[in-house]
Amino acid sequence: MAITSLPSSDGQELTIRIQGRFDFGAHQAFRDSYERINFTPKRYVVDLDHTTYLDSSALGMLLLLRDHAGGDHAQISLVNCNADVRKILAISNFEQLFKII
Amino acid sequence: MDARLSILIAEDNAADRMLLSSIISRQGHRVLTASNGLEAVAMFDQEQPDLVLMDALMPVMDGFEAARRIKLKAGEALVPIIFLTSLTEGEALVRCLEAGGDDFLAKPYNRVILDAKIKAMDRLRRLQATVLEQRDLIARHNEHLLNEQRVAKAVFDKVAHSGCLNAPNIRYLQSPFAVFNGDLLLAAFKPSGGMHVLLGDFTGHGLPAAIGAMPLAEVFYGMTAKGYSLSEILREVNAKLKRILPVGVFCCATLLNLSFQRRIVEVWNGGLPDGYVHRIATGERLPLVSRHLPLGVLEPSDFNDACEIYPMELGDRVFLLSDGVLETSNPAEQLFGESRLLNVFAANRQPDLLFDEIQQALSAFRGKAQDDVSMVQVCLVEAESLPRPPLAFADSGQSSPLDWAASFEFRAQTLKRFNPLPFLLQLLLEVQGLRLQGGALYSVLAELYSNALEHGVLGLDSQLKCDAPGFAHYYRERTRRLAELDQGYVRFHLQLLPEASGGRLVIKVEDSGTGFDVQQVLERQRTAQSLSGRGLGLIRRLTERSTWAADGRGVSVEFSWNDQA
Numbered sequence: 287m288a289i290t291s292l293p294s295s296d297g298q299e300l301t302i303r304i305q306g307r308f309d310f311g312a313h314q315a316f317r318d319s320y321e322r323i324n325f326t327p328k329r330y331v332v333d334l335d336h337t338t339y340l341d342s343s344a345l346g347m348l349l350l351l352r353d354h355a356g357g358d359h360a361q362i363s364l365v366n367c368n369a370d371v372r373k374i375l376a377i378s379n380f381e382q383l384f385k386i387i
Numbered sequence: 388m389d390a391r392l393s394i395l396i397a398e399d400n401a402a403d404r405m406l407l408s409s410i411i412s413r414q415g416h417r418v419l420t421a422s423n424g425l426e427a428v429a430m431f432d433q434e435q436p437d438l439v440l441m442d443a444l445m446p447v448m449d450g451f452e453a454a455r456r457i458k459l460k461a462g463e464a465l466v467p468i469i470f471l472t473s474l475t476e477g478e479a480l481v482r483c484l485e486a487g488g489d490d491f492l493a494k495p496y497n498r499v500i501l502d503a504k505i506k507a508m509d510r511l512r513r514l515q516a517t518v519l520e521q522r523d524l525i526a527r528h529n530e531h532l533l534n535e536q537r538v539a540k541a542v543f544d545k546v547a548h549s550g551c552l553n554a555p556n557i558r559y560l561q562s563p564f565a566v567f568n569g570d571l572l573l574a575a576f577k578p579s580g581g582m583h584v585l586l587g588d589f590t591g592h593g594l595p596a597a598i599g600a601m602p603l604a605e606v607f608y609g610m611t612a613k614g615y616s617l618s619e620i621l622r623e624v625n626a627k628l629k630r631i632l633p634v635g636v637f638c639c640a641t642l643l644n645l646s647f648q649r650r651i652v653e654v655w656n657g658g659l660p661d662g663y664v665h666r667i668a669t670g671e672r673l674p675l676v677s678r679h680l681p682l683g684v685l686e687p688s689d690f691n692d693a694c695e696i697y698p699m700e701l702g703d704r705v706f707l708l709s710d711g712v713l714e715t716s717n718p719a720e721q722l723f724g725e726s727r728l729l730n731v732f733a734a735n736r737q738p739d740l741l742f743d744e745i746q747q748a749l750s751a752f753r754g755k756a757q758d759d760v761s762m763v764q765v766c767l768v769e770a771e772s773l774p775r776p777p778l779a780f781a782d783s784g785q786s787s788p789l790d791w792a793a794s795f796e797f798r799a800q801t802l803k804r805f806n807p808l809p810f811l812l813q814l815l816l817e818v819q820g821l822r823l824q825g826g827a828l829y830s831v832l833a834e835l836y837s838n839a840l841e842h843g844v845l846g847l848d849s850q851l852k853c854d855a856p857g858f859a860h861y862y863r864e865r866t867r868r869l870a871e872l873d874q875g876y877v878r879f880h881l882q883l884l885p886e887a888s889g890g891r892l893v894i895k896v897e898d899s900g901t902g903f904d905v906q907q908v909l910e911r912q913r914t915a916q917s918l919s920g921r922g923l924g925l926i927r928r929l930t931e932r933s934t935w936a937a938d939g940r941g942v943s944v945e946f947s948w949n950d951q952a
Contacts, residue, residue, distance in 0.1 A: 310591065342710070346590040346635030349684065353634040377677045377710075378639065378658040383684070 291319040293327065300327040302351075305336040308344040316347050320354060330355055335366035340374050352383060363387055392509060393417040395436040397427035397453060398471060399445040403494070407440060407471075410498050414505070424448025428456045436466070438508055440492070443472045443483060451486040458487035465489075465515035467508035471496075536567060543597065547604045550575040551582065554773055558742055559763040569596030570709050570761040571638075573604055575611040578812065578829035580770045581647055583611045583620070586707045586763055587640035587682070588659060599632050599683070614809040614829055617644040617653050618692035621682070625690045628683030637683040641675065641707050644694070647770035648830065648925050651858075652705055653694045657681045660725070662707040664697050665738065672732060673697060675705070696862045698855055699767040704738060709761040712745070717752050727752065775826055787819035789885045797879075799872045802840060808832055811879060818883060820890050820948035827929040828892075831944055834922040835896045836877065841865060843900030843940065844875035849908075875899040889949040895941060902939035 288305045289312060302319045304312065320330065330351065334340070352360045363385040367375065375386055394416045398404040401422070408418045419434050421427035425448040427441065439457060443450040454468050470483040470491040483491050489511070490504055552559060552574045561572055569589035576582055585607055589596040603624055610620045621642060628638060639658030646652075656662065657679035664673040679691055699705075708728075715723040731748045735741045742764060749760065793814070797807050812829050815821055821828060841847045845868045851861040880895040908923060926933050930944040 341714075342588070342590045342639065343635075346637065349637070350635040377660060379677060379680045382680055 289315040289319050291323065293323065293325065297325050298327060299329045299331060301331040301333055303333040303336070307339045308334070308337045308347075309339065309341045310343040312344070313347060317350070320351060327355075329361040330363070332362065332364045333366055334364060334368070334371050337368070337371055340371050342378075345374075345378055345380065348380070348384065361385075390506075390509070391415055391417065392437040392505070393419060393434065394505070395419040395421065395427060395430055395434070395439045397421040397424065397430075397439065397445065397450065398442040399423055400442070403442075403471075407496065410496065410501060411440075411505075414502055416505075424450060424453030424456075427453045428460075431457050431460060431466075437512060438505065439466060439468045441468050441470050441488070443470050443479070451482060454483075454486040454488055463519055465512045467512055469504055469508065539594075539597065540567075543601065543604075546601055546608075547571065547573060549608055554582070556766040556768045556773065557584075557763065558766075559761075560742065560746065561761045562759060567593055567597050568711070568759045569600075570711070570759070571600045571603065571640075572761055572763055573607050574763075574765075575608050576773075576775060577611055577644075578614045578826055579646075579648075579833045580773075580775060580826055580830055582643075582645045582765070583607065583617065584643040584645070584705075584707075584763065584765055585640055586659065586662075586709060586761060587638045588709045588711075588761070589638045590636050595636060599628055599636065599638060602627055602631060603638065603682075610809075614812045614833075616806050616808075617642055617655060617694055619806060621655055621692045622687065622690060625682045625685065626687040629686065632683050637681040639677075639681040639710070641677075642694075643705055643707070643765065645699075645705070645765060645767065647767060647773075648834075649922070650699050650701075650767065651696055652699055652767070653696050654705075655679065655692065655694045660708060660710055660713055662705060663732070664699065665704045665706060666700070667702045667704070667738060668700060675707075693866070696859075698852070698858045701767055701769065703767045705765045705767075706741070707763050711760040712749065712762060715749050715753050715760065718754060723749060723752050788817055788883070789820075789890055790883060792880070792882045794881070795879045796876050798876045799844075799874050802844060802875065802877065803869055803872055807877075807879070808836060811881075815881065815892065818890070818892070820950065821892060821946065824946055824948065828946060831926050831929050831946075832894070834926050835894070835942060835944070838922055838942075839877045839896050839898035839900070842903060843898030844872070844877060845869060846900055886947070889947060891945060891947040893943060893945050895943045897936075897941040900940060902936075905935040905937075905939050 289302065291300055291302045293300055300320060300323065302316070304316070332348070332351070352362055355362060364375065365387045367386060372386070375381065380386065394411055396404060396407050396411070396418060398407060399422050404420055404422065408420060412418050419430055419436055421430045423445045427439070428448070430436070431439070441450040441454055450470060457466060457468065467489040468487060470488045471494060472479070472483065472491050473494040475493070480491060489508060492501060492504060550573055551557070552572065554574065557574055559572055561570060562568065569591060571585070571587040571589070573585040574582060587600070587603065589599050606624050606627055607620060610623060641654065641656040641659045641662050644653035652664065654662070654675045656675055656677040658677055658681035661677070662675035664675065666673070675695070678693070713722060713724055713728065727748065728745070731745050735744055742762065745762065795807065795811070797805070808829070811832060815828060816825055842849060845865060847861060847865060847868070851857045876899045878897045882893040884891045884893070926944060931947055932945040933942065935942050
């Protein structure tokens with residue numbers, strides 16, 4: 287599991303990339319990825335391209351990010367979801383809260 | 388750190404013994420001496436030294452045997468034994484280590500090396516002591532935790548299992564400590580005799596996952612017992628969980644409302660894998676798909692309580708499972724997954740064996756026993772075949788009001804979003820004499836109300852429900868018309884009359900609809916086995932007297948009781 291975050295050049299967007307299993311073990315690293323930055327992004331992109339597995343505590347962590355990013359006003363996209371990840375997001379109906387691309 | 392050790396020297400040569408003693412006491416340690424193995428073992432028993440310097444070859448008992456005995460007596464604690472030896476060939480040195488020695492020191496003695504070896508052994512000894520201490524601490528904590536879990540589980544069981552999971556039409560599988568996996572399974576009889584079932588799965592594991600289960604269970608049982616509908620319970624549960632749970636903790640859940648009389652099941656699924664309605668006659672399995680966000684995520688104003696309704700026949704089953712089933716993984720880290728589950732379904736020939744077949748498939752796949760899986764199967768049976776517990780009351784009922792009348796008119800705006808039944812039931816059950824018939828009373832009120840609302844105010848034709856597609860159409864139409872409703876009413880007139888040895892309740896219900904042909908409906912019910920209009924027969928069976936107004940716009944039913952009975 288490795289989590290990296292990268293701001294866009296204009297500082298408007300933060301891309302969080304999750305590699306490997308996205309589960310409770312990633313809790314602290316995931317929080318750090320958006321809390322330990324010295325700017326306030328307008329938009330967040332969570333890149334799940336190399337995410338092999340996602341469990342319900344990962345869904346909880348996504349909700350924490352959403353809360354951090356302004357709750358109902360948060361702009362968060364989940365991108366590069368593979369079929370398994372997409373299925374888990376669909377069962378929980380997370381497309382109502384996140385833009386899933 | 389206290390570097391002063393008590394060191395036992397076992398050496399048969401008196402000169403060597405004295406030399407060693409003086410070196411060691413000059414290094415600040417306490418010295419104990421023995422002149423053969425047997426003495427050394429006795430001295431060990433008596434003084435419990437921290438470290439032993441052991442000559443290999445001694446009379447009476449040699450160092451090898453003494454080392455074995457001392458190691459045995461020391462048990463888990465590390466009492467380092469350094470062999471003192473003039474032996475040089477490898478085999479002899481190996482014997483020292485095999486007997487339990489930790490190191491050896493060649494004669495003649497070099498005091499610098501001796502000091503360094505004692506220090507090194509002391510470090511090992513302390514490390515071992517720390518490890519043991521921490522192990523014991525962890526064991527104590529763990530025992531404490533398990534004990535707390537046992538107590539918590541006992542409390543939880545009182546709350547969560549106060550329902551009817553043991554009803555003969557329910558089959559379920561849950562690990563004994565499932566609550567600490569975040570899984571929750573609840574079932575309760577409605578006052579009308581139907582059943583509410585909830586399978587939930589909180590995010591996370593352990594106590595944080597279990598903690599939300601308590602308020603959820605309380606709300607579920609409390610509101611079900613008072614006659615609230617599934618939608619109302621869902622709203623309350625969601626609001627409560629949203630209020631008390633931290634962001635990121637929520638509950639994936641499927642709720643069922645089974646009406647045995649009406650032969651339907653109402654379903655709400657937020658975040659659990661597909662459940663299934665299994666039709667026995669056709670073998671068909673309808674998936675119950677998650678349409679909502681889990682409970683505790685959305686603000687009450689955004690929450691969607693829309694349920695789906697499916698007709699069922701006697702013997703049909705509803706099957707629900709937690710994601711633990713699909714996420715069971717094998718040694719190669721593959722998941723069991725939906726397609727394997729569907730294969731088990733497809734291979735199933737005897738519905739009664741389905742549960743066992745799934746369990747077998749899971750253990751075959753995983754290669755060992757399963758402990759974090761929750762499944763439940765509920766069968767639609769004749770309502771009469773189930774034991775109905777009496778309604779529970781907190782008060783003594785001594786101050787029973789006996790002689791009163793009340794009328795209520797619920798108008799369009801109210802009908803849209805308020806369910807008057809719990810309110811009316813609570814009022815009527817203040818009357819002691821009616822409590823024994825609480826279930827029948829509620830069933831009848833519920834039938835009268837839904838008839839007045841659906842067929843009267845909303846003008847829905849129950850004949851629509853003649854087949855499954857029509858059935859779905861009926862409930863879509865019900866939702867649409869209710870949302871658009873801007874006029875109409877349902878009236879309840881309640882009349883309580885004391886009698887010589889008991890009393891009588893007369894309920895009249897009227898609605899703003901166009902009425903119906905009473906004779907024709909009753910006739911149709913006697914002849915047809917359709918999905919519609921089971922209500923009137925039920926009302927007739929459960930009440931003492933029931934009469935319909937000639938124009939079909941009003942109905943009057945009576946209940947009476949006898950105090951001596």
